[in-house]
Each structure stands twice: as structure tokens, then as C-alpha cells.
Amino acid sequence: MKVKEILKYVLSAAIAAVLLYFSFREVKWEDFVTGLKGCRWGYVLLSMAAGVLAFWFRGLRWRRLLLPVDPGTTRLTAFNAVNIGYLANFVIPRIGEFVRCGVVSRNSAGKKASYEKVLGTVVLERAWDLVSMLILLVVLLVLRWDMFGEFFVEKMWEPLSERADFSLWWIVACAVAACAAAGVALWRLRDSNVFCRKVWSVLRGLWQGMASCMSMPDKWRFFADTALIWGMYWLMAAATMWAVPELDALGVVDALFLSLVGSLGWIVPVPGGFGAFHFVVSLALSTIYGIPFGMGIIFATLSHESQAVTMILFGGGSYIYETFRRRDA
Secondary structure: OHHHHHHHHHHHHHHHHHHHHHHHOOOHHHHHHHHHHHHOHHHHHHHHHHHHHHHHHHHHHHHHHHHHOOOOOHHHHHHHHHHHHHHHHHHOOOOOOHHHHHHHHHHOHHHHHOOHHHHHHHHHHHHHHHHHHHHHHHHHHHHHHHHHHHHHHHHHHHHHHHHHOOHHHHHHHHHHHHHHHHHEEEEEEEOOOHHHHHHHHHHHHHHHHHHHHHHOOOHHHHHHHHHHHHHHHHHHHHHHHHHHHHOOOHHHHHHHHHHHHHHHHHHHOOHOOOHHHHHHHHHHHHHOOOOOOHHHHHHHHHHHHHHHHHHHHHHHHHHOOHHHHOOOO
């Protein structure tokens, strides 16, 4: 492992440790253990089952984008790649997206699905995830602004806007201009310079992968799979909510809110979302519903750790399966 990768992992682990400290520093451990003992563990198992179904539907949706690139991509290959990617995120944050591309491209017959093309489909899929989350967030805020609007404005938007001062926008503008200039230079030198030709080939593969959505069969299934994925995310949050007796007063809309807030917690680049998820979810429960922070930590722990165990189990199983399959081949 390179020194840069080691430093990146150490920094991410340090951020996770700090967030875990701030999340658990005021927790009364006797109450925490008592709360865990009083949970309805059957609902936790239901949440884990919903998580597995979310992995499966994510694999099916991704396969829709991969079929125009390589029609031989199987459902099992896409499912295993998703699982292995989640497992890799526990080692180095966000590296799972690149790892799962390698799984698919390695299993592609005749190398039809090059790594660059597969990565392009992942970029497109993640972009659609972001759009879906924003759509659900807007719908939630429109329907329940009186309850959820203040949380997003005061706890998320205002801290972000305070950091996004005038100098930051200049930096963004300069970065965009530099990328545009680099793109023009690559295009003009793509035939005369070896390095530029290689980079241009990679970018072209990325674009071909992203453009796969235009030729994928049964496009409606892509949107159906997206709805099923978010339906499973909602069920995961709802089942964990039902597992904690102190949260019985919350309803299905609250479960949708918690699933969106939890998704934001997973985005923070720390190994497996540890710390960030716990802090964000507990803060939301205490700010909006007045639920004690310690009780929020119990909900966040059940939700996060049950999904972490699911990811590790299925990621490990998929890795073992793919390892033996390569050996046999």
C-alpha cells in the first residue's frame, strides 16, 4: 500500500474516531445497555433482510446500465460486485466504487466491458442516486416543512453556506476553467501525444459507459429498481424504528426522514460511515423530536451496525465466491 493511501486511511479513521467520540461522549452506558436489551430484535432482522434486498435491486439496476456495454453481464456478477464494493469501503472510504468496477470488467467475456466503461456506468448510477435523494428530500420538505425545514436549514444548510464564502466560489470557477482547458488540450493532442491519447481513451470509455442509459433495454425497469431500492431504505429505517419501543410514536413519514438523514451520514468519507452516521441521526432525533441523544444513539447503533454486519457477511461471501470462480476458470 502506498504512503499516500496509508495517510488517507489514517485521516479517515481519525475523523471517524472523533465523530464517534462526540456521538458517545455523553452516553450513559448503563442506560445504553438497558435500551439495547429492551429492543425488539425481530425488527432488526427485518431491517437486515431489507438491506440484502436493497443490494440485490441495486445490482439489478446497475446491470441495466451494463447490458449495452456487455450483454453477458449476469445478475449474480452485478450483485457480487455491489457486495464486494460495500466491503471494500470498510477498508478505504469510497474505494468500493472502483473495486466493483474491477469485478465486473474482470468477468467480462472478451473484455467487452472495459474498466473505463464500467466506471462510467457507476458515475451515472451514483448521479441518479443523488438526484433521487434530492427529489425525495424536496418532497419531504414541501409536505412537512413545519417539522423538518428548520433542521435542514439550521443544522446543514447554514453551516455549509458559512464555509462557502466568496473565495471558495473563485476556487471552484478556476477549477472548472482549468478542467475545460485541459479537456481542449487533450482533444487537440490526442493523436500526437502518447499520454494525451491514453487519457483521452480513458475519458472516452467513461463517456461511453455513462451514455449506456440511452440504449439500455426496458428503461422503465431502471426506474422501478430505483423505487424498490429507496423502498428498501425506507423499510430499513422503519424496521429499526419499530425495534426501539421508545420510538413507537413515530410514523412512516418519520422513517423516510430518518432514511434520508442516514443516507447523508453514509456519504461522509470515513470507513464504513462509522461516527458520522451516529452523530447525524442522533442529532436529527434530538433536534426535531426531542428524543434524548442517548436514545438516538441506540437507534443509530442498531441501524448502522446491523447494516454493517450485513455488508460484511454478504461482501465476504461474494468475495469468496468470486475468488473460487476465478480459480476454477
